[in-house]
Amino acid sequence: MAEVINTRTNPEAALRRAMEILEQGLPIAIPTETVYGLAADATNPEAIARIYETKGRPRFNPLICHMADLEMAERHARFDPLSRRIAEAFWPGPLTLVLPVRADTPIHPLARAGLDTVGIRVPTGFAHQVLTAFGRPLAAPSANTSGRISPTSAGHVNADLGDRIELILDGGASDVGLESTILKVVDGAIHLLRPGGLNVSDVEKLTGCTIIRPKSAGVTIEAPGMLASHYAPDAGVRLNASEVAPGEALIRFGGQALPGEDRATIVLDLSPSGDLREAAANLFGYMQKADATGARSIAFAPIPATGLGEAINDRLERAAAPRS
Template sequence: MAEILDTRADETAALTRACEALDRGVPVAIPTETVYGLAADATNPQAIARIYEMKGRPRFNPLICHMADLAMAERHAIFDPLSRTIAEAFWPGPLTLVLPIRPESAIHPLARAGLDTVGIRVPTGIASDLLSAFGRPLAAPSANTSGRISPTTARHVAEDFGAKLELVLDGGPATVGLESTIVKVEGETIRLLRPGGLDAAEIERITGRPVIRKEAGAAIEAPGMLASHYAPDAPVRLGASDVRPGEVLIRFGGKALPGEAEAALVLDLSPAGDLAEAATNLFGYMKQADATGASSIAFSQIPMTGLGEAINDRLQRAAAPRG
């Protein structure tokens, strides 16, 4: 089992230990405000290859590269004025920008899946401190087996990877609970590649421009664009208006459904109907539901407004047919 270090008890010791492992090319699981990430030196191809191997992730699926700040990001990517406006408004935070890679960047092509662009994010908290201490970008997809439920606690990570992982930094539960929102600026157009922990309406408010949703079947330009993703073992049923015997129900807004008495478990993402609270609870509740061994997991209807767009995106991928 992986060594788990509580960053809240001794951050300096945890960062020193993590930097030592990263210098050796060993991936380290780290807390971010979105979900826990499996981090490795983005300039080291052997370290990046270990991420793909540990996750069982297809190598055509690029990795987000995390930066300590905008200045570090500028050393690796080319910012147009509109992308810079968005970065300055929302970094650090749950936003990833897909940008042209600088020719002189040391980020290895394996982290970019060979693309001439790179997805960049500036996180908050302990992840930011680690990036500053390490001094190089970290490629850090979610710290889980590819296609499975994303982890929001150190325990989730350790249970998934077991002895395959050397070190987990424990920073407590993720506060956002959904992966970052990914956008790409093309000329004067802002395209949403993946909805996430930043409401796209906030980007529209800051820029005064509409955020265009991606077309179905679009080429993979960023993480989280595979049709089947974030999936538990149990089948997922969406838009449930009742509960079948033996199912787990995950509902929203405190609204009871017919048949709840026969459910294996009933969870409510947010009894108050708060979409931010629902986003924080989503992956943890999915793991809790899956652990019951129930025949299926039913989700009641969740609004498509605000963060509901990202929640529904994750649920649709969790319910998609699996290869």
């Protein structure tokens, strides 16, 4: 099983051990404000291959490369003025920008799935310390088996990947609880590739631009989280439930009871007060709890699609999609 080191009580040991394993070209699990990431040297093709192998992830699905700061990011990607303005406003934080790679970047094409662009994010917290100490970009998708529920605690990672990796850095529960928002600027227009932990309305307020949402048909996979089926528990997922069937788990919102919930295997409320930020932080953890009951399906009450609700509903729609 993986070694688990608490970054809050033993940060020096956590950082030292992380450097040892990363330098060996092996992936480790690191805490970020979004979800836990499975991190490895983005310039080392063997290290990147181990990420794909550990997750069982298809290699046409590119990896986000994490940077210590904007200065590091500029050494690997070309920023247009609008992308730079967005980065300066929202980094570090739950934002990924898809940018053209520089010709001399050492980021290996395997991390980019052969694309001439790269998704870049600057995280907060202990992940930032790891990146600063390592001095090179870390490719870091979510630390879970591909297509399954994303991990928001070290315990989630250990239960899923603990027998496949050497080290888990335990930084406590993720603050945001949803993966990053992914944006791409094309000819001065901002395209949303994945809604996430950054509210896109905040970007629209900053830039004065209306963000373009993707059309579902014929979407090219150019960033993580764009597969139709993703974030899936073992149980089936039923959305916009107005009642609960026997044997189902219920995840509701806003303190609103549903008929039949007395027959549910478990009843969880993402936010009794109707706070979408609280709901986002609880989403994946509550999906894990509901799935652990052995329920045949998980019923989700309707969740508003405004603000962070857009990202929450995106995750739920992909969790409920037909599975290959």
